[in-house]
Amino acid sequence: MVELESVPELVDPVLVAAFEGWNDAGEAASGVIQHLESTWDAVPIAELDPDDYYDFQVTRPLIEMRDGESRGITWPTTRVSWARLPSGRDIVLLHGIEPNMRWRSFCRELVGLMLRLNVQNVVLLGALLADAPHTRPVPVTGAASEAGLVTTLHLEPTRYEGPTGILGVLQDACAKADLSTVSLWAAVPHYVAQPPSPKATLALLRRVEDLLDVTVPLGELPEEARAWENGVNELAEEDSEVAEYVRTLEEQKDATELPEASGDAIAREFERYLRRRDAG
Numbered sequence: 001m002v003e004l005e006s007v008p009e010l011v012d013p014v015l016v017a018a019f020e021g022w023n024d025a026g027e028a029a030s031g032v033i034q035h036l037e038s039t040w041d042a043v044p045i046a047e048l049d050p051d052d053y054y055d056f057q058v059t060r061p062l063i064e065m066r067d068g069e070s071r072g073i074t075w076p077t078t079r080v081s082w083a084r085l086p087s088g089r090d091i092v093l094l095h096g097i098e099p100n101m102r103w104r105s106f107c108r109e110l111v112g113l114m115l116r117l118n119v120q121n122v123v124l125l126g127a128l129l130a131d132a133p134h135t136r137p138v139p140v141t142g143a144a145s146e147a148g149l150v151t152t153l154h155l156e157p158t159r160y161e162g163p164t165g166i167l168g169v170l171q172d173a174c175a176k177a178d179l180s181t182v183s184l185w186a187a188v189p190h191y192v193a194q195p196p197s198p199k200a201t202l203a204l205l206r207r208v209e210d211l212l213d214v215t216v217p218l219g220e221l222p223e224e225a226r227a228w229e230n231g232v233n234e235l236a237e238e239d240s241e242v243a244e245y246v247r248t249l250e251e252q253k254d255a256t257e258l259p260e261a262s263g264d265a266i267a268r269e270f271e272r273y274l275r276r277r278d279a280g
Contacts, residue, residue: 007045007082007117009118010082010090010092010117010118010119011084011088011089011090012089012090012120013082013089013090013091013092013117013118013119013120013121014089014090014091014092014119014120014121014122014123014212015091015092015093015094015114015117015119015121015122015123016032016033016036016091016092016093016094016123016125016208017033017093017094017095017096017122017123017124017125017167017170018030018032018033018094018095018096018124018125018126019078019095019096019097019098019126019165019166019167020096020097020098021097021098021165021166022098022165022166023098023126023127023128023165023166023167024126024127025127025128025129025186025188025193025197025200026127026188026193026194026195026196026197026200027127027195027196027197027201028127028186028188028195028196028197028200028201028203028204029125029126029127029186029201029204030095031196031197031198031201032125032201032204032205032208033093033094033095033125034095035201035205035216035219035221036083036091036093036208036216037081037083037093037095039216039217039219040083040084040085040091041083042081042082042083042091042093043081043082043083044079044080044081045080045081045082045092046079046080046113047077047078047079047080048077048078048079048096048106048109048110049077050075050076050077052102052105052106053077053078053099053100053101053102053105053106054075054076054077054097054099054100054101055100055101056076058100059076059097059100060076061073061074061075061076062074076097077096077097078094078095078096078097078099078106078110079094079095079096080092080093080094080113081093081095085214086214087214089212089214091212092114092117092119094110096166098165098166099166103166103169104169104173106166107166107169107170107172107173108173110170110173111170111173111174111177111179114174114177114179115177119179120179120180121179121180121181122171122174122179122180122181122182123181123182123183123184123208123211123212124167124170124171124181124182124183124184125183125184125185125204125208126165126167126183126184126185126186127185127186127187127188127197127200127204128185128186128187128188129187129188129189129190129193130187130188130189130190131189131190131249131252132187132188132189132249132253133189133246133249133250133253134189134192134199134229134232134233134246135229135233135246135250136250136253136254137203138186138187138188138199138200138202138203139156139186139187140155140156140184140185140186140187140203140204140207141155141156141157141158141184141185141187142155142156142157142158142182142183142184142185142207143157143158143171143182143183144180144181144182144183145171145174145175145179145180145181145182146180149182155184155207158183158185167183171183182211184204184207184208184211186200186201186203186204187200188200189232189249191242191245191246192232192235196224196228197228198221198224198225198227198228199225199228199229201221201225202218202221202222202225205218205221
C-alpha cells in the first residue's frame with residue numbers, strides 16, 4: 001500500500017467501492033464512484049502497488065498527455081480517496097480495476113486499510129448484464145451480511161450462484177472481518193451494454209442515498225439517463241426485431257411486477273424528492 005496523504009481521524013466512516021471490469025457492466029458502478037469523487041471533492045489518500053496484482057499484458061498501463069505538453073504513464077491499480085459529507089460523516093471511496101492475480105492478498109490488504117481507517121460499514125457496487133428492458137426502472141438486487149437488511153432497503157435479494165468477481169471475494173473477506181457489508185447490483189440491458197449506462201448509474205446512486213441517508217447532488221445524471229433511454233428508443237425503432245424483443249421484455253417485467261412493489265417504489269421516490277427539496 002502506497003499512502004499518498006495523511007488522513008485525520010475519521011467520523012463514523014463508511015466505505016463505498018466499485019471495480020472496473022467483470023463486475024461493472026456499462027461502467028455503471030464505477031460511474032457512481034466517479035460521480036461521488038467529483039461531487040464531494042474527494043482527496044486521494046492511498047493506492048495499491050500495481051506490480052503485486054496486475055498482469056500488464058492483460059491490463060495495460062496507459063500513456064496520457066499531461067497539461068498538453070508531456071506524456072506520462074498511468075498504471076492500472078486501485079485508489080482510495082476520502083471526503084467529509086455535509087452531515088459531518090466521513091466517506092471513503094474505493095475505485096479500482098479488478099486484479100488479475102493474488103485476489104486473497106488483494107482483499108486482505110484492502111480490509112487491513114479499512115480497519116486502520118476505522119471503517120465498520122462497507123457498500124460494494126456492481127453491475128451485470130441482464131434480460132431487463134431499458135424502458136423500465138433499473139432493477140437493483142442486493143445481498144447483505146446482516147439478516148433483514150436487504151428487506152429494510154427494499155432490495156430484491158440476489159439468488160445468484162456461480163462464478164464470482166472481486167466484489168464477491170471482497171464481500172466474503174469483509175464478512176470474516178466482522179464488517180457490516182451490503183452489495184448492490186444494477187441490471188444493465190444486455191442488448192445495450194456499451195458504456196456509459198447513466199440510467200443504471202443513477203439507480204445505484206439512489207440506492208446509496210437511501211442506504212447512507214444522504215442527499216447527493218445529481219448534476220446532469222438525470223438528463224443523461226433520459227437522453228440515453230431516448231437514444232435506445234430510436235435505435236430500437238430502426239430495427240423491428242429489437243423493438244419486438246424489447247416489447248417481450250416489457251411484458252415479462254410488467255407481468256411479474258407486483259402492484260405493491262410499484263407502490264413502494266413510488267413512495268421511495270417521493271421520499272427522495274422531499275429530502276432533496278429540504279436539502280435545497
